[in-house]
Amino acid sequence: xxxxxxxxxxxxxxxxxxxxxxxxxxxxxxxxxxxxxxxxxxxxxxxxxxxxxxxxxxxxxxxxxxxxxxxxxxxxxxxxxxxxxxxxxxxxxxxxxxxxxxxxxxxxxxxxxxxxxxxxxxxxxxxxxxxxxxxxxxxxxxxxxxxxxxxxxxxxxxxxxxxxxxxxxxxxxxxxxxxxxxxxxxxxxxxxxxxxxxxxxxxxxxxxxxxxxxxxxxxxxxxxxxxxxxxxxxxxxxxxxxxxxxxxxxxxxxxxxxxxxxxxxxxxxxxxxxxxxxxxxxxxxxxxxxxxxxxxxxxxxxxxxxxx
Numbered sequence: 001x002x003x004x005x006x007x008x009x010x011x012x013x014x015x016x017x018x019x020x021x022x023x024x025x026x027x028x029x030x031x032x033x034x035x036x037x038x039x040x041x042x043x044x045x046x047x048x049x050x051x052x053x054x055x056x057x058x059x060x061x062x063x064x065x066x067x068x069x070x071x072x073x074x075x076x077x078x079x080x081x082x083x084x085x086x087x088x089x090x091x092x093x094x095x096x097x098x099x100x101x102x103x104x105x106x107x108x109x110x111x112x113x114x115x116x117x118x119x120x121x122x123x124x125x126x127x128x129x130x131x132x133x134x135x136x137x138x139x140x141x142x143x144x145x146x147x148x149x150x151x152x153x154x155x156x157x158x159x160x161x162x163x164x165x166x167x168x169x170x171x172x173x174x175x176x177x178x179x180x181x182x183x184x185x186x187x188x189x190x191x192x193x194x195x196x197x198x199x200x201x202x203x204x205x206x207x208x209x210x211x212x213x214x215x216x217x218x219x220x221x222x223x224x225x226x227x228x229x230x231x232x233x234x235x236x237x238x239x240x241x242x243x244x245x246x247x248x249x250x251x252x253x254x255x256x257x258x259x260x261x262x263x264x265x266x267x268x269x270x271x272x273x274x275x276x277x278x279x280x281x282x283x284x285x286x287x288x289x290x291x292x293x294x295x296x297x298x299x300x301x302x303x304x305x306x307x308x
């Protein structure tokens with residue numbers, strides 16, 4: 001059954017691909033964006049490894065040599081709501097503090113299937129760092145392979161004068177104005193939160209209204225990951241199957257969103273780097289920003305359940 005599902009998923013995705021406006025040659029997965037544990041062991045000595053996790057989780061154990069950052073390190077405080085991306089200058093200073101050299105390979109991981117790491121991947125690519133990858137499976141795959149975690153904190157190398165040597169990629173970013181216009185321009189809006197958040201049954205802290213952006217499709221970001229096993233991303237055929245089943249039309253531009261642009265950054269990574277679809281952007285403000293702007297419409301199928 002699993003093999004049949006993969007074959008059918010590939011066939012569906014292929015039929016969509018060859019009938020879409022993007023030429024097949026433009027749909028090229030970016031193999032250097034996802035590193036295996038084996039590749040890290042073989043090639044990681046020249047790279048900077050960053051564990052994107054809370055201080056307490058990092059202190060309990062991390063991959064040897066990994067530096068640590070958390071979401072709050074890459075968020076702006078200039079908005080009346082939280083979760084917005086930090087500025088290019090702030091991220092530049094942050095990389096410089098870790099001793100990252102201009103153009104140096106960066107490998108990111110976390111302990112939750114790459115979700116938190118993907119947010120930093122998205123920011124670095126947005127601002128123009130050309131060599132950044134996720135470590136497939138992260139800490140879970142590392143320990144399942146029999147390797148031990150470390151509690152030693154590495155010292156950053158002397159300041160290397162970090163600069164973004166690549167061109168900024170504005171196509172990765174969707175603003176609230178982009179989302180306002182999306183429906184009229186045939187853009188797919190993809191809500192990557194849980195079903196309870198999508199229907200309005202749950203409202204996470206930081207939002208002021210529950211529900212979803214009108215005309216949004218639903219695809220839980222975690223469907224892309226073996227969260228109960230290795231923590232690694234699923235096979236490409238399975239990713240294509242699940243996204244197709246969610247109603248995603250790959251011949252249209254896609255804007256992903258979640259609560260604060262973290263989970264949706266992961267789905268952006270999946271769509272762009274693994275499946276090769278270039279017209280995918282991440283709505284930075286996501287539901288938190290949208291819910292704060294009272295003039296914007298929402299859809300809610302169920303009342304909020306305070307117990308969730």
